Amino acid sequence: MKTLVTVKRVPDPETTIRVKPDGSGIVTDNIKYVINPFDEIAIEEALRIKEKQGGGEVVLVSIGGKSVTEQLRTGLAMGADRAILVLCEQPLDSLAVAKLLTKLVEKETPELVLMGKQAIDDDSNQAGQMLAALLEWPQATFASKIDFAADQKSATVIREVDGGLETIGFALPAIITTDLRLNEPRYASLPGIMKARKKEIKEIPVADLGADITPRLTVVKMAPPPKKEAGKKVETVQALLDLLHTEAKVI
């Protein structure tokens, strides 16, 4: 099976994020970047599928500047076969990303597109859904388990939904987005790192794909979450009720 896996470069979730004073974005100096953790799960799943099926191809795709090469190389070191980097310096909204991916899917004709359920930087959680709509393919979002029929023509996915699990079946080709519990990604092994040196990262200028990426969405302002204030101790239940009513205004 040929699987296309999307990879986004995002700030390391362990770094402290600071919003610029003018609210135009985050401070990017000295920030460490990593593969979006959900995408990493997607890469791991694609590799497991390939290992289990005893064949196939895992192709990584990313959209961004040259610096994304680092994350793609890491994915290749995990074991992916090759990578495509759509060179694009401008910020993109989810729809533009989905449109660019549509073009790539048409070129690459994979049986499966595996994506993170969301990117942890802007948490949009829509590129996968939009891509499925544009391609008119079935989609299974928030996957926590994926199985394929013996003929590899259809799949069963267990989805994490509010209040439980949902099992759905659908025909391939399809889009699947990954949730946290799907797997635990391997780390790039040392021999993997050495092999990745020789693997291909094909660069495509964004204009060559001929997709309409005009922004439909503008980020007006970013603001840090309000600082958590220290708690208060109250003497009696009555005092608590009063404060919930007068101060917190929740009852």
Add this chain to the structure above:
Amino acid sequence: MDFSLLEEHRMLQETVRRFVKQELMPLEPLVLQRDTQGLTGEDLLPNDVEDRLHARAHEAGLGGLDVPEEFGGLNLGTLPKCLANEALHHTITPFTFPPDAPNLHMLMQTCTPEQREKYLLPYARGEQRSAIAISEPGAGSDPAGMQTTAVKKGDQWVINGRKIWISRAHVADFIIVMAVTDKGKGSRGGMTAFLVDKGTPGLVLQRQIPVIGSHAPWEVVFEDMTIPDSQVLGQLGHGFAPMQLRLTVRRLEIGSWCVGMAQRCLDMMVDYAKQRVTFGQRLADRQAIQWFIADSATDIHASRLMTYHGAWKFDNGEDVRQEASMLKVFATEMATRVADRAMQTHGGMGMSKELPLEFIYRRLRPMRIFEGPTEVHRWVIARSLLKD
């Protein structure tokens, strides 16, 4: 001049950091607990845990970093090895990717084809452990003064003498033993290295000596220990130079250990300073603590650059004995300063054995002694600058 690490070096660093975070960090409470029970060295981790770690490291291909390809390694060199060591020393959980010591570099220079099969290859693959016996009760800083003798009888060598402070002697599959073969020539042509297998008759592990830190080296005695001529390692009488090479690599590695340990201390100091409130203000808002932090970060930065530079220069085939001495002195003293500041910042918690700081502090102390004490390195550095 380009200071950036290669992409593959950064990826290696990332992989080791993950290994540390996922495999080693969770074991810290166990290590601290076993440390307070008096367990040391190889016993800080239960055998089954250590076996599991080795299996995990093997899966991730984390071995033989600086082993040449012809010996089954990855031939990445000493710089990546130092990067890995730095990351490994963010945690107090003791773990080394095989091979266990820079004895590799000594063996590579000296092994015969037969010795290569029997010792170098299994060692490079991580299947065998090694020790090196240089120091003696009467000769530490000055190994040229050693008394252990090896006398040829027919095609055998008979070794007599006493070595002390020999790390890992009890777990080593073989020990590299330095002995005098020509008293008149001393370290210039009169000192030879021998490969001694575990269990060789006459090899006596006299006693284990608990020392500060998690070490417990051995006193080892040779009583008419007889080994065949084929156990001579390298050229007869010329054991000193390959031994020096091995020590140089170890000094670079010690630099990277110190950077890793000091970084851990700094990270802990920064976290704690932001949380701890005294007299109505965070420690982070006090200049005294800010200076601890600023000085520590500066110290670490300097040592890191010295380590990377020394390793890089070594990988380029240049002589780095002087840099290695400077690094050994500077990095061990700097990590001691940083650990001390971190303990001070933590107050009573800094003294407790429930945090890793006290363990790190103890572990650092012998590093100013082994692989050449600080004073001797300073002397060597100055001597080379002052000579005509």
